[in-house]
Amino acid sequence: MPRAVLTKMLRETPFYGAVAFFLVLAAFPFYWMVITSFKTNPDLYNVTHVPFWFNDPPTLEHFRYLFDKTLFTTWLLNSLIIGLCVTGITLVTAVPAGYSLARMTGRQGEALGIGIFLTYLVPPTLLFLPLSRVVAGLGLKNSMWSLVVIYPTFTIPFCTWLLMGFFKALPVEIEEAAIVDGCSLFGAFVKMAIPLSLPGILTVVIFTFTLTLQEFVYALTFISASDQKPITLGVATDLIRGDIFYWGEIMAGALIASIPVAIAYNLFLDRFISGITGGAVK
Amino acid sequence: MVAIADSVPKPTARFRFILDRRDVFGSLMVAPAILYVLLLVGVPLLMAVYYSLSAYTIYNPSWRFVGLSNFIDIVNNPVFRQTLYNTFIFTFGSQILGLVLGKFGALLLLRPFPGRKLVRALIILPWAVPIALATVAWEWMFDSLYSVINWTLIALGIVTRSNAPNWLGTPHLAMLCVIVVNAWRFFPFAIVIFLAGITAIPQDVLDAATIDGAGFWRRNYQIIMPMILPIVAVGLIFGFVFTFTDLSIVFLMTMGGPVGATSVLGFAGFQTGINSGDVSHGAAISLFMLPVLLVVVVAMLRFIRRREI
Numbered sequence: 001m002p003r004a005v006l007t008k009m010l011r012e013t014p015f016y017g018a019v020a021f022f023l024v025l026a027a028f029p030f031y032w033m034v035i036t037s038f039k040t041n042p043d044l045y046n047v048t049h050v051p052f053w054f055n056d057p058p059t060l061e062h063f064r065y066l067f068d069k070t071l072f073t074t075w076l077l078n079s080l081i082i083g084l085c086v087t088g089i090t091l092v093t094a095v096p097a098g099y100s101l102a103r104m105t106g107r108q109g110e111a112l113g114i115g116i117f118l119t120y121l122v123p124p125t126l127l128f129l130p131l132s133r134v135v136a137g138l139g140l141k142n143s144m145w146s147l148v149v150i151y152p153t154f155t156i157p158f159c160t161w162l163l164m165g166f167f168k169a170l171p172v173e174i175e176e177a178a179i180v181d182g183c184s185l186f187g188a189f190v191k192m193a194i195p196l197s198l199p200g201i202l203t204v205v206i207f208t209f210t211l212t213l214q215e216f217v218y219a220l221t222f223i224s225a226s227d228q229k230p231i232t233l234g235v236a237t238d239l240i241r242g243d244i245f246y247w248g249e250i251m252a253g254a255l256i257a258s259i260p261v262a263i264a265y266n267l268f269l270d271r272f273i274s275g276i277t278g279g280a281v282k
Numbered sequence: 283m284v285a286i287a288d289s290v291p292k293p294t295a296r297f298r299f300i301l302d303r304r305d306v307f308g309s310l311m312v313a314p315a316i317l318y319v320l321l322l323v324g325v326p327l328l329m330a331v332y333y334s335l336s337a338y339t340i341y342n343p344s345w346r347f348v349g350l351s352n353f354i355d356i357v358n359n360p361v362f363r364q365t366l367y368n369t370f371i372f373t374f375g376s377q378i379l380g381l382v383l384g385k386f387g388a389l390l391l392l393r394p395f396p397g398r399k400l401v402r403a404l405i406i407l408p409w410a411v412p413i414a415l416a417t418v419a420w421e422w423m424f425d426s427l428y429s430v431i432n433w434t435l436i437a438l439g440i441v442t443r444s445n446a447p448n449w450l451g452t453p454h455l456a457m458l459c460v461i462v463v464n465a466w467r468f469f470p471f472a473i474v475i476f477l478a479g480i481t482a483i484p485q486d487v488l489d490a491a492t493i494d495g496a497g498f499w500r501r502n503y504q505i506i507m508p509m510i511l512p513i514v515a516v517g518l519i520f521g522f523v524f525t526f527t528d529l530s531i532v533f534l535m536t537m538g539g540p541v542g543a544t545s546v547l548g549f550a551g552f553q554t555g556i557n558s559g560d561v562s563h564g565a566a567i568s569l570f571m572l573p574v575l576l577v578v579v580v581a582m583l584r585f586i587r588r589r590e591i
Contacts, residue, residue: 126527214412254419
């Protein structure tokens with residue numbers, strides 16, 4: 001029945017057209033990153049060339065320049081160190097806090113949890129002035145360690161909230177059984193609650209790391225020395241000489257920094273959403 | 283339940299027995315997190331308030347109290363009033379655009395079709411990727427000379443090269459650009475929030491409504507929308523707060539220009555407080571965000587709570 005197939009296809013056209021519109025809208029800037037980072041400069045800066053594909057053969061020139069002639073590898077390393085340290089601080093504080101809030105009886109735990117979470121909504125643009133004085137006072141001005149100290153201010157509230165949800169989903173009876181069998185409260189937490197909520201903790205690790213990669217305002221405020229910048233700040237502000245934007249290099253750097261975050265988000269998105277909306281839908 | 287652990291009396295004051303008291307143990311576990319947040323969010327917030335009431339600059343760090351004079355200064359400054367106005371335009375423009383896109387995107391992704399997972403993964407990108415990096419990509423797309431958007435418009439014969447729009451160099455267009463970029467960053471989040479809400483609705487409720495004769499729009503607006511409102515409210519808090527206080531998009535794309543046309547509160551606070559070193563006026567500008575944020579957050583929380591009961 002070719003006729004039926006045809007009408008069916010026609011009926012589906014608006015739907016797939018709309019899907020295509022959303023795809024182009026969301027993904028085109030990234031396609032643009034990819035194509036810019038592999039184009040030769042003469043191809044990039046020629047308005048008569050069709051910009052959507054390669055008119056000259058693709059090149060790795062921009063990537064080579066990025067790794068050899070700029071501080072890109074330093075920025076990558078800085079971001080890695082910052083991410084690891086912040087994740088460490090966050091886990092040490094947020095895991096016990098989330099557990100404790102989840103096990104508190106009555107409305108007290110809930111209220112305290114919401115209180116902590118609300119601090120996540122205090123914006124960096126409100127805090128950066130006093131915090132820059134705090135950072136200067138600690139002698140960390142222009143140092144990436146300032147970010148290690150400051151980033152937990154938003155990762156701890158966020159992760160405490162997420163972990164509170166994960167621990168709440170864990171049956172109390174398991175820990176109680178451990179306590180009856182002679183475990184201390186702390187022992188029950190370490191030997192029972194933590195191993196059982198490892199997936200939740202892994203989610204928190206991933207999101208702490210991506211949150212530190214995404215942050216821009218504090219890094220911009222505290223750090224102006226090129227070799228101390230994290231990758232996001234370095235790529236966005238340090239590949240411009242005077243008025244000249246090194247677009248190929250900028251896009252190549254943005255691409256490299258974006259890929260791990262994009263993958264992490266897609267893998268852990270559902271947990272993330274159930275975490276932040278956990279208070280609203282029970 | 284909880285009483286099991288408490289039923290064994292532990293009267294001795296030795297350390298490990300204190301640790302076995304549930305209330306002490308709980309407080310000790312939560313204390314580091316609360317201390318960290320109090321010290322580095324609570325105290326700075328109070329400092330910001332005090333800065334805004336003092337004559338503090340980084341060149342002359344005095345704590346002299348000057349009352350509300352900083353606020354009077356900035357309110358009397360027409361540039362600041364423009365900034366305040368811009369902030370609202372920027373926030374409402376991009377939130378509305380983002381929500382509309384999000385709602386339609388969610389409706390599309392609700393239906394199973396081949397490749398839906400991949401489509402969803404690609405549509406999430408704008409929200410996942412660090413906004414500073416995505417903004418730089420947009421800046422390159424809006425480039426005054428090599429804009430791919432202008433190239434397309436010229437190729438389609440809509441404009442000529444001589445009168446092609448200078449996206450970031452014209453006040454209204456620049457505002458449009460930062461709104462579009464922010465809506466673009468926000469709409470995948472809106473899609474995900476809508477999807478989470480809609481998939482949480484029990485299918486039997488929808489089936490019952492269908493059997494009772496509710497059509498697509500009626501189901502949409504009288505069943506689905508009211509049921510997902512709490513979850514959408516949470517999404518809105520996030521979107522609103524992060525847009526209203528945003529700095530990076532404006533900083534990277536337009537630097538508040540041309541002539542202050544896209545300057546928003548976060549950016550103005552940064553320019554005055556950090557770049558010019560006038561901490562007290564910068565803090566006063568930033569603090570203008572606080573009452574708006576408080577109103578929004580309190581209203582949303584009350585709303586969520588009322589719906590829960």
